Amino acid sequence: MKFGVNTEIALTYLFSRKKQTIIAACGVMFGVSMFIFMQSLMKGTNDYFEKQSFATTAHIKVYNENKLADKHILENYYKDGSVKMITNPKMLLQNDGLLNPFGIIKNIKKNPNVTNITPQVSAMVIYNSGSVTLNGTMAGVDIIEEDKMFDMQTNMVEGDFKDLVKVNNGILIGKGIADKLGLHMGDNITVRSGKGASQVMHIVGIFATTIKQIDESKSYSNISQAQNILGKDRSYVTEIKINVKDYNTAPEIAHDIETITGYKAESWVQANEQIKAAFKIRAIILNSVIGVILLVAGFGIYNILNMTIYEKIKEIAILKAQGFTGPAVVSIFLQQAIYIGVLGAIVGLTFGYGITLMVSKIYIGAGTLKYLPMSFYVPHYVESVCFAVLTTVAAGYFPARKASKVDPVTIIRG
Amino acid sequence: MQKETALSAQNIVKYFHDPVDMKVLNGINLDVLKGEFVSIVGKSGCGKSTLLYVLSTMDTDYEGELIINGARATGKSLNDLARLRNESIGFVFQFHYLLPDFTCLKNVMIPALKLGKWSYKEVEERAYEKLKMFGVHEQALKKANKLSGGQQQRVAIARSLINDPAIVMGDEPTGNLDSKNTGIVFDLFQQLSKEYNQTIITVTHDEDFARRSDRIVEMADGSVIN
Numbered sequence: 171m172k173f174g175v176n177t178e179i180a181l182t183y184l185f186s187r188k189k190q191t192i193i194a195a196c197g198v199m200f201g202v203s204m205f206i207f208m209q210s211l212m213k214g215t216n217d218y219f220e221k222q223s224f225a226t227t228a229h230i231k232v233y234n235e236n237k238l239a240d241k242h243i244l245e246n247y248y249k250d251g252s253v254k255m256i257t258n259p260k261m262l263l264q265n266d267g268l269l270n271p272f273g274i275i276k277n278i279k280k281n282p283n284v285t286n287i288t289p290q291v292s293a294m295v296i297y298n299s300g301s302v303t304l305n306g307t308m309a310g311v312d313i314i315e316e317d318k319m320f321d322m323q324t325n326m327v328e329g330d331f332k333d334l335v336k337v338n339n340g341i342l343i344g345k346g347i348a349d350k351l352g353l354h355m356g357d358n359i360t361v362r363s364g365k366g367a368s369q370v371m372h373i374v375g376i377f378a379t380t381i382k383q384i385d386e387s388k389s390y391s392n393i394s395q396a397q398n399i400l401g402k403d404r405s406y407v408t409e410i411k412i413n414v415k416d417y418n419t420a421p422e423i424a425h426d427i428e429t430i431t432g433y434k435a436e437s438w439v440q441a442n443e444q445i446k447a448a449f450k451i452r453a454i455i456l457n458s459v460i461g462v463i464l465l466v467a468g469f470g471i472y473n474i475l476n477m478t479i480y481e482k483i484k485e486i487a488i489l490k491a492q493g494f495t496g497p498a499v500v501s502i503f504l505q506q507a508i509y510i511g512v513l514g515a516i517v518g519l520t521f522g523y524g525i526t527l528m529v530s531k532i533y534i535g536a537g538t539l540k541y542l543p544m545s546f547y548v549p550h551y552v553e554s555v556c557f558a559v560l561t562t563v564a565a566g567y568f569p570a571r572k573a574s575k576v577d578p579v580t581i582i583r584g
Numbered sequence: 585m586q587k588e589t590a591l592s593a594q595n596i597v598k599y600f601h602d603p604v605d606m607k608v609l610n611g612i613n614l615d616v617l618k619g620e621f622v623s624i625v626g627k628s629g630c631g632k633s634t635l636l637y638v639l640s641t642m643d644t645d646y647e648g649e650l651i652i653n654g655a656r657a658t659g660k661s662l663n664d665l666a667r668l669r670n671e672s673i674g675f676v677f678q679f680h681y682l683l684p685d686f687t688c689l690k691n692v693m694i695p696a697l698k699l700g701k702w703s704y705k706e707v708e709e710r711a712y713e714k715l716k717m718f719g720v721h722e723q724a725l726k727k728a729n730k731l732s733g734g735q736q737q738r739v740a741i742a743r744s745l746i747n748d749p750a751i752v753m754g755d756e757p758t759g760n761l762d763s764k765n766t767g768i769v770f771d772l773f774q775q776l777s778k779e780y781n782q783t784i785i786t787v788t789h790d791e792d793f794a795r796r797s798d799r800i801v802e803m804a805d806g807s808v809i810n
């Protein structure tokens with residue numbers, strides 16, 4: 171009862187046309203709930219894939235990148251001041267690993283954003299059991315550090331990864347390897363590389379990720395074992411893996427590390443460009459769908475107000491005759507749009523939350539993905555309301571302005 | 585003592601261009617004093633309504649000058665004129681125009697709520713008083729479109745008086761009323777002009793009504809002839 175008179179008129183008009191009001195609000199509600207649902211699904215999925223990729227990929231990986239052949243070597247050889255040119259230069263294999271890796275690690279550790287850092291020796295290997303062989307990669311790691319970064323425990327199907335510390339020639343193999351070679355816990359497996367000696371290792375654990383290729387090729391050993399297999403000394407490290415506080419800042423930190431160490435520092439963003447591309451494509455699809463929904467909702471409001479104005483043109487003229495100014499008339503009709511928007515947004519919020527909650531209970535049961543990954547992220551809800559209100563204001567403004575331009579005499583004169 | 589002028593129209597000329605160019609008001613000069621009760625009469629189509637729309641500031645498409653309460657209304661912005669109407673001019677239309685979605689009481693209250701001079705409660709009381717004056721207080725809470733034509737017209741008159749306007753204009757305000765109610769409206773208008781010094785300008789076809797008012801302005805073919 172204490173509303174301004176414009177508000178009171180706006181509300182009366184809304185209530186005297188309940189059906190249209192509800193239909194218009196439904197449009198907004200649909201827009202808002204779809205917005206929330208789709209954003210939740212997308213963020214949930216993105217977060218899930220990001221988490222998945224961090225289960226196997228460090229935020230930053232430092233390694234020695236192969237370089238394109240250049241004329242420096244020639245200049246060292248022919249010191250005659252002649253001009254050297256290399257046509258069709260080829261990549262040079264840099265298989266020396268990182269020089270002074272522990273010095274580098276010490277250096278990188280000074281960066282306060284770095285939370286974990288661990289060296290790794292990667293080796294292309296051939297697994298062998300009986301007469302069957304299988305190609306794969308072995309990662310020589312500090313398993314305790316590795317667990318801090320990638321949570322080894324969740325993927326373990328059999329055995330305890332910590333046993334790697336106790337058993338020097340222990341190995342953790344993927345479930346796919348175990349199946350293909352018919353191996354079990356406690357069995358021995360022969361591992362060899364192209365160059366080094368072959369080594370008999372003792373299976374202390376079996377793990378399974380959601381990715382089949384990894385399970386069929388990957389294994390973990392102690393660093394020294396990997397160095398042995400490659401025939402390298404104890405200072406040989408192929409890469410350094412780094413996790414940082416906020417993985418979104420990884421590209422910048424990687425850049426810093428690159429300038430400090432001179433080695434290639436690749437952030438997860440570069441390593442997972444296809445994931446990022448998928449995120450982007452999903453975002454585009456999603457935003458266009460939401461855009462269309464909001465557009466339709468906006469048109470609904472626009473239509474209803476236009477119809478109201480058409481029907482009420484006489485009443486608008488009377489109001490103006492009695493001293494309602496143009497801005498007052500704009501306020502009356504814009505308020506109607508806003509109330510429709512707010513009503514739709516509130517119902518839409520509840521509805522959107524409801525759908526999200528329901529869908530998050532849908533069982534998927536693929537690998538570690540048990541339920542559809544939905545995120546419940548407050549900014550989505552805030553954004554959806556902002557969008558709804560913006561759309562309704564935009565949709566309401568033009569009819570409202572039209573109403574404010576009604577010339578009272580022309581209408582009243584008839 | 586010279587009475588103050590409430591409204592002064594100077595050489596008002598008005599054209600309609602549709603369907604053909606036509607001069608509807610042919611240089612009207614009219615001065616109305618404060619507290620005066622003026623009737624405008626004339627044949628149908630002579631331009632009475634047209635003149636009243638100009639005087640009420642709703643129609644701004646004219647030549648000449650209009651002065652209301654000593655201030656020039658001609659050339660003011662539409663929003664300024666709207667505020668002027670809200671505060672100082674009450675208008676009764678030829679066809680009682682109420683807002684059908686609102687109750688009679690609300691219809692009467694709206695101009696006062698817009699003005700914002702009184703509290704909601706006061707406005708409600710005032711509106712009820714006005715309805716009572718015209719004997720339609722029992723319809724107060726009915727939707728406006730549920731009333732008979734005569735009742736609606738009385739509500740419309742009540743509405744025109746809600747803000748105690750300096751000038752009340754009516755375009756055949758009693759056109760739809762029986763003689764008893766016409767009498768009530770006339771007495772009330774007279775009371776407003778005599779006791780409250782409000783200015784009344786009405787277009788009427790009722791000869792008796794016109795004769796009893798302070799002054800008759802007779803129009804013919806867009807000019808004041810008497």
Ligand SMILES: Nc1ncnc2c1ncn2[C@@H]1O[C@H](COP(=O)(O)OP(=O)(O)O)[C@@H](O)[C@H]1O
Pocket residue numbers: 583600601602603608626627628629630631632633634635
């Ligand atoms: N909107 C309009 N367009 C064109 N001509 C009009 C319009 N309104 C009124 N007229 C003409 O102007 C003249 C005066 O009309 P009006 O002021 O309504 O007369 P009255 O009220 O005295 O009966 C009439 O001839 C009428 O036909």
Ligand SMILES: [Mg+2]
Pocket residue numbers: 632633634678755
């Ligand atoms: Mg007329």
